Amino acid sequence: LPVTQEFTVSVPEDFDFWLSVHSTGWSVLEPFSIDEENLTLYRVHRLESGETIMITSSQANKGSVDVRLESLGELDGNYVREVEGILRSCLGVDQDFTAFYEALGDYPGLAWAVEIGAGRSLRCPTVFEDVVKTIATTNASWGLTKGIVRRLCEKLGDEYQDAHTFPTPEQLAGTTEEFLRAEVKSGYRSPYLVELAQRIAGGGLDVEAWRGSPLDSAALKKEIKAVKGVGDYAADNILKLLGRYDFLALDSWMRKKFSEIHGGGKPAPDEVIVEHYEPFGEWKGLALALEMTKEWLVTRKDT
DNA sequence: GCGTCCAGGTCTACC
DNA sequence: GGTAGACCTGGACGC
Numbered sequence: 001l002p003v004t005q006e007f008t009v010s011v012p013e014d015f016d017f018w019l020s021v022h023s024t025g026w027s028v029l030e031p032f033s034i035d036e037e038n039l040t041l042y043r044v045h046r047l048e049s050g051e052t053i054m055i056t057s058s059q060a061n062k063g064s065v066d067v068r069l070e071s072l073g074e075l076d077g078n079y080v081r082e083v084e085g086i087l088r089s090c091l092g093v094d095q096d097f098t099a100f101y102e103a104l105g106d107y108p109g110l111a112w113a114v115e116i117g118a119g120r121s122l123r124c125p126t127v128f129e130d131v132v133k134t135i136a137t138t139n140a141s142w143g144l145t146k147g148i149v150r151r152l153c154e155k156l157g158d159e160y161q162d163a164h165t166f167p168t169p170e171q172l173a174g175t176t177e178e179f180l181r182a183e184v185k186s187g188y189r190s191p192y193l194v195e196l197a198q199r200i201a202g203g204g205l206d207v208e209a210w211r212g213s214p215l216d217s218a219a220l221k222k223e224i225k226a227v228k229g230v231g232d233y234a235a236d237n238i239l240k241l242l243g244r245y246d247f248l249a250l251d252s253w254m255r256k257k258f259s260e261i262h263g264g265g266k267p268a269p270d271e272v273i274v275e276h277y278e279p280f281g282e283w284k285g286l287a288l289a290l291e292m293t294k295e296w297l298v299t300r301k302d303t
Numbered sequence: 304g305c306g307t308c309c310a311g312g313t314c315t316a317c318c
Numbered sequence: 319g320g321t322a323g324a325c326c327t328g329g330a331c332g333c
Contacts, residue, residue, distance in 0.1 A: 137311095137312090138311075138312045138313070139310085139311040139312040139313070139325085139326080139327095140310095140311060140312085140326090140327075140328090141310075141311070141327080141328065141329075143327095143328070143329085144311090144326090144327055144328065147327090147328090148327095181326090185326085185327065185328095186326085186327095187325075187326030187327060188313090188314090188324090188325045188326050188327095189313095189325095189326080190326095192313095228313090228314080229312095229313070229314085230313085231312060231313045231314080232312085232313085233312060233313090234312075234313085251311080251312075252310075252311065252312085253311095
């Protein structure tokens with residue numbers, strides 16, 4: 001029988017767990033999953049010790065997040081601290097959006113965002129996982145992205161009950177392009193994924209250092225784009241996941257949505273979109289993303 | 304069933 | 319510095 005342990009993580013009074021969790025599609029990419037009825041986030045996770053656990057989190061009260069750990073082995077006290085750190089980071093608990101709300105001024109398209117305190121979104125425990133998942137979104141339908149990520153976990157991650165952890169760089173580096181093509185169906189992205197993992201596992205590339213990088217966003221973007229398979233859109237998206245919102249991460253969905261909201265359905269050239277969000281400066285990417293996803297975010301908050 | 308077409312970003316090669 | 323064509327998968331469509 002699994003051993004369980006429960007604890008709470010204290011968060012700011014205005015922290016909205018579910019708003020953070022479902023702000024992007026990341027919450028349904030394994031090894032994350034959600035229960036939309038009970039507003040619960042799950043993650044099968046491999047701890048630093050190599051132990052595999054299930055993390056269940058939700059929010060019953062303002063000011064705290066409720067966490068339950070489940071393990072088939074022993075759980076020692078250090079796990080609590082490690083998981084708390086992971087959750088704070090994944091949920092963006094300590095990110096501050098005051099400057100963003102100021103930058104919005106009285107922009108009518110986002111008054112609601114200030115009202116409900118939008119801005120946080122789910123990211124992965126490691127930059128590596130965020131990069132792999134972002135590559136899996138490129139030139140792919142959402143269904144294909146979910147499938148690639150699920151099969152990566154199933155075929156290469158550690159097992160916990162009937163679920164799997166996200167593979168480590170070493171686990172992904174240990175496979176081959178051919179295996180990924182045949183088993184994961186990541187197609188022409190397969191060599192990119194293997195190369196990325198091998199450079200990280202070999203110590204030649206430290207993507208985790210991007211989180212605290214002293215570089216300005218343009219310079220960091222250049223470095224991110226040096227990863228094969230990562231182009232303009234993917235680099236911008238990775239920057240967002242690093243907490244930098246000064247690029248737009250335009251994909252076809254965003255372009256279409258913008259044209260619906262601001263162009264009367266007529267396709268808008270990228271320059272028009274860029275110009276529209278220019279006033280928001282370093283927050284332009286967040287302004288765009290929130291405005292385009294309003295309908296996912298406001299309805300939930302009210303129900 | 305089966306075949307054809309298309310959407311979805313990035314890479315390479317070539318201006 | 320810009321761009322045509324190739325790269326894969328899966329869903330839509332027509333037979």
